[in-house]
Amino acid sequence: xxxxxxxxxxxxxKTGQSMTLQCAQDMxxxxxxxxxxxxxxxxxxxxYSVGAGITDQGEVPNGYNVSRSTTEDFPLRLLSAAPSQxxxxxxxxxxxxxTNEKLFFGSGTQLSVL
Amino acid sequence: GxxxxxxxxxxxxxxxxxxxxxxxxxxxxxxxxxxxxxxPGEGLQLLLKATKADDKGSNKGFEATYxxxxxxxxxxxxxxxxxxxxxxxxxxxxxxxxxxPTFGRGTSxxxxx
Numbered sequence: 001x002x003x004x005x006x007x008x009x010x011x012x013x014k015t016g017q018s019m020t021l022q023c024a025q026d027m028x029x030x031x032x033x034x035x036x037x038x039x040x041x042x043x044x045x046x047x048y049s050v051g052a053g054i055t056d057q058g059e060v061p062n063g064y065n066v067s068r069s070t071t072e073d074f075p076l077r078l079l080s081a082a083p084s085q086x087x088x089x090x091x092x093x094x095x096x097x098x099t100n101e102k103l104f105f106g107s108g109t110q111l112s113v114l
Numbered sequence: 115g116x117x118x119x120x121x122x123x124x125x126x127x128x129x130x131x132x133x134x135x136x137x138x139x140x141x142x143x144x145x146x147x148x149x150x151x152x153x154p155g156e157g158l159q160l161l162l163k164a165t166k167a168d169d170k171g172s173n174k175g176f177e178a179t180y181x182x183x184x185x186x187x188x189x190x191x192x193x194x195x196x197x198x199x200x201x202x203x204x205x206x207x208x209x210x211x212x213x214x215p216t217f218g219r220g221t222s223x224x225x226x227x
Binding site: 004033040041042043045048058090092101102103105106107108 | 146150159160207215218
């Protein structure tokens with residue numbers, strides 16, 4: 001069982017470039033989310049989705065777009081990368097229908113913007 | 115709103131020492147409480163959880179008790195190993211139907227042989 005799969009693991013961008021971080025889960029989870037992790041800041045929620053076709057903003061959404069066309073996939077788009085977006089990005093999913101609320105995390109994408 | 119406060123790290127211990135990582139919270143209602151662990155180069159994974167007051171979560175020798183009266187969920191282990199070196203995150207489950215958990219900032223643990 002693959003769980004939550006993120007690609008790529010590492011990426012270097014130049015300021016102004018665009019890219020998409022991919023996230024896929026094979027557990028049929030309704031809830032998916034994107035976090036960024038920065039030293040001293042812990043995890044900060046960027047965007048989240050409670051089901052296909054439904055997305056909402058988290059704590060730090062500026063500079064990022066998301067869409068949720070299928071239950072499995074939740075890509076994160078950087079339209080014009082900035083050095084402030086240098087970070088480690090994690091995708092996570094959970095099954096809203098249970099009372100467990102356990103989050104499953106991907107292994108992360110380390111992004112550097114020069 | 116909901117919030118989680120964790121002790122700042124890094125926490126540096128010798129192997130076999132006793133570990134406590136403090137976590138306190140503020141919340142509306144009575145959400146579940148979690149500890150997640152992040153090993154170097156990996157994503158977070160659930161370590162243990164408690165769903166109601168006085169519940170004790172335990173896993174891999176770690177324990178934490180949901181204390182409503184002190185709004186705390188401190189993580190403890192009686193004898194740490196080098197392999198326990200990681201970052202530990204306390205988290206508050208969602209409440210009020212938001213389905214968004216609240217994470218603490220994480221505490222780095224370094225265990226020396």
